[in-house]
Amino acid sequence: MVTTRSHAAVRMPRAARREQLVRAAAAAFLANGYEKTSMDEVAKAAGVTRLIVYRIFESKEQLYLAVIAAVLDDLAEQFELGPNPMPVEERASITAMLLGIARRHPDGFRLLWRHTSNQPEFHELFVLFKGEATEYAVGLIKEISTNPLIVRWAAESVVSHLYESICLWLDNGDPTLDDEFLRMLADGVRAMLLAWFGDSG
Numbered sequence: 001m002v003t004t005r006s007h008a009a010v011r012m013p014r015a016a017r018r019e020q021l022v023r024a025a026a027a028a029f030l031a032n033g034y035e036k037t038s039m040d041e042v043a044k045a046a047g048v049t050r051l052i053v054y055r056i057f058e059s060k061e062q063l064y065l066a067v068i069a070a071v072l073d074d075l076a077e078q079f080e081l082g083p084n085p086m087p088v089e090e091r092a093s094i095t096a097m098l099l100g101i102a103r104r105h106p107d108g109f110r111l112l113w114r115h116t117s118n119q120p121e122f123h124e125l126f127v128l129f130k131g132e133a134t135e136y137a138v139g140l141i142k143e144i145s146t147n148p149l150i151v152r153w154a155a156e157s158v159v160s161h162l163y164e165s166i167c168l169w170l171d172n173g174d175p176t177l178d179d180e181f182l183r184m185l186a187d188g189v190r191a192m193l194l195a196w197f198g199d200s201g
Helices: 014-032 039-046 049-056 060-078 093-102 108-120 123-144 148-172 175-200
Strands: none
Touching: 014 039, 014 049, 014 060, 014 108, 014 175, 039 049, 039 060, 060 093, 060 108, 060 123, 093 108, 093 148, 108 123, 108 148, 123 148, 123 175, 148 175
16 A cells, blocks of 8 residues: 655655745735734644744744745845946846746745835834845936936836835746746836936937
C-alpha cells in the first residue's frame, strides 16, 4: 500500500518554509484583508499546521511585515540609490524592473501598493516606501524642470501611475503579453512627461 505524506509532515529547510509561508500569507492577506485573515487561514493556505506557522512567525503582524519586506528588499536591490540619477538611455528599463519585481511577488506587490496605506499598523511603512519611490522619481525629473513643486507633483503622479498600472496588469493581464504592456507603459510615461514639460521631457 502506498501512502502519501501531507505538506505538514514534509520537512523543509527553514528558509524554504519561511518563503512558502510568506507567499501563502500574501495571497491570504490580499484576498481577505489583514483584519479578517487569521494565522489558521495562512496555515491552511500553506498546507501546514498552525504550530508550524508560529514556529517561524510569532504574530500575524510579523508575518504581514515579512510579506511587505520581501517586496521592499527586492525594490531596494533593483533600485539602489546612487549619487547620480540613472542615465537617460537606461531609464526605459525602469518599467521592466518594476514588472519583474511584481511578477516575483504578485500578491505582495499589490498588497504593498493598494492595502498597506489603509492599515494603521503599517501606514507609516507605506509613507516611507512611497516617499523613497517619489524621491527616486524626483531625481530623474528635476533635470527637466526648475520648479520644485511641479517636479514633486510630477514625480508622485508618475509613481502612482506606474504602480497602479502594474497592479492592474497583475489583476487582468496576460504574462505572454508583458513585452507589449511594458512598451505601452513606457510610451505612456514618456507622453505624460512630454505633455507636461515639452521636448525637454
